[in-house]
Amino acid sequence: MAWPPTLAAKRGAALQTQHLRFARRQPASRALHCFVLDCSASMLARGQLALAKGLLIALFDRARAERAEVALIAFGGARAEWRFGPAVPRWWNERWIEPIGGGGGTPLEAGVQRAARLLDTARRRDPARAQHLWLFSDGRVTQWPARPRHADHVRVIDCEAGAVRVGRCEALAQAWDGEYLDAHALLA
Structure with missing residues (x-):
């Protein structure tokens, strides 16, 4: 209710419905979380894709509780594809994420470019909204996108497993001035 305009409209008369004025509420600017998931063949080798999917489910549940918007982009083979959002996830479970398969090469650049376009569009719509980019990968890439x-x-999120670790995810996080997280440590 906007009281000053309501009182001005009533002008000393008895308050009636036609006098009521309402203030427009600006919607709260909620965060946008863009998840970029590496679905390449190397992510299948030691169950890294399954690990990443499990973490995604937990993060989607958290985003739903916070009413944050999420988007999911999966890349693998020769392409990157948009899979969900941006939207507030109403429900999220294993049945939805299970069909995301893996195999082929690691087109990281295509995945990051797709995410960049999504974030650019979201920024134009709501310049005040905080935008988070989450990259799930094992770092077995030859490209270093901007x-x-x-x-x-x-x-x-470093999903790399095995005795010999290359450490490219940590290097990418540093190059992007981002936060590096080990997926295996997140489960502990």
Whole structure:
């Protein structure tokens, strides 16, 4: 209710419905979390894709509780595809994420470019909204794409497993001035 305009409209008369004035509420600017999931063949080798999917389910549940918007982009083979959002996830479970398969090469650049376009569009719609980019990968890439310019916060989730670790995810997080997180440590 906007009281000053309501009182001005009533002008000393008895308050009636036609006098009522309402203030427009600006919707709260909620965060946008853009998840970029590596679905390449190397992510299948030791169950890294399954690990990443499990973490995604937990993060989607958290986003739903916070009423944050999420988007999911999966890349693998020769392409990157948009899978969900941006939207507030109403429900999220294993049945939805299970069909996301893996195999082929690692087109990281295509995945990051797709995420950059999504974040650019979201920034134009709501310049005040915080935008988070989450990259899930094992770092078995040969490309080093530029950091998406509209990603306010970047987190690189390292899903690499095995005795010999290359450490490219940590290097990418540093190059993008982002946060590095080990997926295996997140489960502990």
